[in-house]
Each structure stands twice: as C-alpha cells, then as structure tokens.
Amino acid sequence: MKKIGFLSFGHWANHPAYQTRTAADTLLQSIDLAVAAEEIGLDGAYFRVHHFAAQLASPFPLLSAIGAKTSKIEIGTGVIDMRYENPLYMVEDAGAADLISGGRLQLGVSRGSPEQVIDGWRYFGYEPAEGQTDADMGREKVLQFLSKLNGAGFATPNPNPMFPNPPGLLRLEPYAPGLRERIWWGAATNATAVWAAENGMNLQSSTLKFDESGKPFHIQQAEQIRLFKEAWKNAGHQREPRVSVSRSIFALMNDQDRLYFGRDNKSTDKFGYIESDTLAVFGRSYAAEPDRLIEELAKDEAIQEADTVLLTIPNTLGVDYNVHVLSSILEHVAPGLGWR
Template sequence: MKKIGFLSFGHWSPSPQSGTRSAGDALLQSIDLAVAAEELGADGAYFRVHHFARQLASPFPLLAAVGARTSRIEIGTAVIDMRYENPLYMAEDAGAADLIAGGRLQPGLSRGSPEQVIDGWRYFGYQPAEGQSDADMGRRHAEVFLDMLKGEGFAQPNPRPMFPNPPGLLRLEPHSPGLRERIWWGSGSNATAVWAAKMGMNLQSSTLKDDETGEPFHVQQARQIRAYRQAWKEAGHNREPRVSVSRSIFALVDDRDRAYFGRGKEEDSIGFIDENTRAIFGRSYAAEPDRLVEELARDEAIAEADTLLLTVPNQLGVDYNAHVIEAILRHVAPGLGWR
C-alpha cells in the first residue's frame, strides 16, 4: 500500500486560457480540490509555497481552511522556505492549523530554492549570521521551529500578568501534541537528507535533486532515500520515518488527456538551480494506464517511498485535476499494488 496525494503549486494568471485567474481563484480552488480529492479516496493535499510570485505564499490560512472543510485527508506543504520564516510565529500558526484539522497537518519545510527576487528573505527582515549562508539560516530557523513544537516552557512569565499563568516557564500556544513528529524536510541532496534524518524529520524528495552521480534521476533519488533511512536508523529514533516523492504522472484515458499531455517528456533533463549547483530533473510520465503501470514499476525511488505526491496542473481547473487524480487511483494504482 502507498499513500497517494496531490501537490499544487497554486499558479494563477489573468490569461483567458487559465482557469485560475486570480489569487482568490487559486486559494478557493485549492480548497475545493482538497475536498474533491478526499471524496475520491486520495490521502493527501499538499501545497507549494513561493514568495514574490503568482503562486501560493502564506500557507497556514489555506491549510486551516482545508482542515475545516475536510475530515480525513492529510494536509501539508512541499515546501515552506524557512529562510523567510519567524519560527516562533510559525509554530503558533502551525499549532492552530493542526488543531483545526484534528491532527492532520503534515508541514514540509526546506532551506528554500531560487526565488523571484534577489535575496528575498532580506525584505522579510532576515539575514544570515556572520560566516553563515542563507541555507544555514534556513536550517537554523527550522531547528528553532522544531524546538518550539516540543511544547516545553522557555519564556519567563510576568509576575503581574493580565491573565493567570500556569506554573513554571511558558510555552507558545496553541500547542498541538504530535505535530513535531509530522514535520518533513524537502531535501535536494544526499547530505541534507542525512541531516533531516538526524533531526528526526520525515523526508520529502521532489522532481529535482543535485546531480551527484550522473545516474538516472530515479536511481539517484533512491540512493538518497536509502542514505536517509540508514542515517535515521543510526540516529536511534523510536518511530518509523516517512518518505514522499513527487512525480508528474498523467493517465491518458480520454481525449482531453491526450490533447494536454499526449507528448509527455520521457527523459530526465539537466540544468542549474543556481550558478554552482548542477541539478537533474526527473521525467514526466504520460501514457495509457497499462503502459504507466509498466513504467512506474521500474521507478526505484517510488518503490522506496511510502507516499507519492502527484503534481497537478491547477490552472486547468478543479474538475480536470480531480479527473487526473481519479485516473491514477482507479486505473494505475491497483495495477502496482498501491490500492
């Protein structure tokens, strides 16, 4: 069995060809798609976070709204760029959203990716400490966030407070028990996957990673996952970790599918995510269901993961994206033993 969810980047565009023409459209349609996905039997609704772009940005209002409209589906991010975040305020937001959702939140974090503006985190009031990089700063913010989620008191109470305090040092409220174990780290390299394991976070691995060996994408990603699991074992954590991978997968079951995705990219590609980092981008899958079953069965990283996130073309509208999800659940997943 494998958990199957969707991952939306939440794009919008005023173009007449787009079914998502405003920020309001993107947010409201994201909620509607999560509701539809839950009704179809999907396991997760995840959202990408990008600043300074016509995409979903501040995630917690959306996650709370999805939590209020659904009852079973996991609700998460992939990923929140921690270079931009106040980890204490974020812990409050995450605790509130998780309580609204009844303990279904699955926040995915990361040090971030190249953004729309130069050093965008500076506009949010953050800068790395002397001798550190922006990536170091993102990981430090994540460490503080994880500490806050433990629910331990750390702040000295006012001796004359407005409201009575419980005894001892105070923690952030609202606190949601169990949320700390449902935090994920989006890793682009083997080294950061190992770090995530040591920190006790679940692993998210997307459709790109650092090209570290020159092997096919799914082989490198599978190696990353195995390195993560070994580091988790060596760290001695007392629970089993979770691992997700993202894929663009489209089952061609009607004329719309063939028109949109009939010429899918069937090879990995190489590019650079910054001046110094050579990256490998995983192929997309688009074929009739029987062929998809054969091709996906050869994907080593999907086999290693317990969770698969389907990237969806949200600008094609809620109904079509629900169709994309349903086609995988109904026509592909059973043939692979996922359902």
C-alpha cells in the same frame, strides 16, 4: 500500499486558458479540490509555497480552511522556505492549523529554492549571521522551530501578568500534540537527507535533486532515500520515518488528456544548472495509457522506496479536470502497482 496525495504549485494568471485567473480563484479552488480529493479517496492535499510570485505564498490560512471543511485527508506543504519565516510565530500558526484539522497537518519545510527576487528573505527582515550562508540560516530556523514544537516551557513569565500563568516557564500556544513528528524536510542532496534523519524529520524528495553521480534521477533519488533510512536507524529514533516522492504522472484516458500531456509520453530526465553553478537532475514526467504507465512506474526505484507519492497537478486547468486526473490514477494505475 502507498499513500497518494496531490501537490499544487497554486499558479494563477489572467490567461484565457486558465481557470485560475486571480489569487482568489486559486485559493478557493484549492479548498474545493482538497474536499473533492478526500471524496474520491486521495490521502493528501499538499501545496508549494513561493514568495513574490503569482502562486500560493501563505499556507496556514489555506490549510486551516481545508482542515475545517475536510475530516480525513492529510494537509500539508511541499515546502515552506524557512529563510522567510519567524520560527516562533510559525509554531503558533502551525499549531492552530493542526488543531483545526484534528491533527492532520503534514508540514514540509526546507531552506528553499531559487526565488523570484534576489535574496527575497531580506525584504522580510532576515539576514544570515556573520559567517553564515542563507542556507545555514534556513536550517538554523528549522531547528528553532522543531525545538519549540515539543511544548516545553522556555519563556520567563511576567510576575504581574494580565491573566494568571501556570507554574514554571511558558510555552507557545496553541500546542498541537504530535505535530513535531509530522514535520518533513525537503532535501535536494544526500547530505541534507541524512541531516533530516538525524534531526527526526520525515523526508520529502521532489522532482529534482542536485546531481551527485550522473546516474538517472530515480536511481539517485532512491540512493538518497536509502541513506536517509540508514541515518534514521543509526540515530535511534523510536518511530518509523515517512518518505514522499513527487511525480508528474498523467494517464491518457481521452482526447483532452492527449491534447494536454500527450507530448510528454517520451519524456526523459534532464540535467541543468540552478543557482548559477549547481548542476541538478530533473526527473522525467510520465504520460501514457494506464497499462504503459504501470509498466514504466514499476521500474522507478525511488517510488519503490517511498511510502507516499505526491502527484503534481495542473491547478490552472480547474477543479473538475484535476479530479479527473487524480481519479484516473487511483482507478486505473494505482491498483496495478499495488499502491491500492
């Protein structure tokens, strides 16, 4: 059994083939898709966060709106780039979104990926400390965020406050019980997956990771997940961790599906450079008739290691088509793999 969610990058553009031509289109359709996904039995609605781009950038208003219009589906991110964030303000935003949803927030964070502008976090007012890299800064902010989610007081109260204070040091409000256990780290390397386990975060592993062995993507990703689980066990945490993997999976059910994704039916892994000098491996897409999809996905070692699969969706094609894409996987592929 696996949880199945969708992952949207939230693109829009003034393109004649797009159903999302404006930011408003994308935001409102994201809410509608999450509501529809809950109705068909999907487990999660997740959204990517990018700055300085025609894509979703501010997740908490969107997640709060979805939380208010749904009742069961998990809502989350994959991932928030912590280099851009104020960790304390984020605790307040995340706490509010979690309470609105009734404790369904699953928040993916990371140090971020290559962005649209050079050092975009500088425009947000953030600079790495002397001797730090931007990645160091992102991970430091994550630790600050985690430490404040526990609800312990840390701030000295004003002796003459506007409103009466409870005794002792003050915490950030609103406090969301249990949210600390629903934070995920998006890891691109084995080392950061181990670091996430040591710090008690669940693991999100995307459709790419840094190449560390030259092996096929799904094997490298499975090895990463096993290292994460081993580090979690060694850290002595008292709960079971969760692990998600993202995949582009399309069941070819009709001519429209074949028009959009039939060219991907012979997709393979790709190796390429990101951040100038870092070699990464990009996982293949899966597009085929359901029987063949079941056969191919059963060989994916990383999916076998994960408890959650996030299906990347073509959000620009509109709500109805994406419901069709997701329903096809739920009805015709997931049962054959034992996911349902």
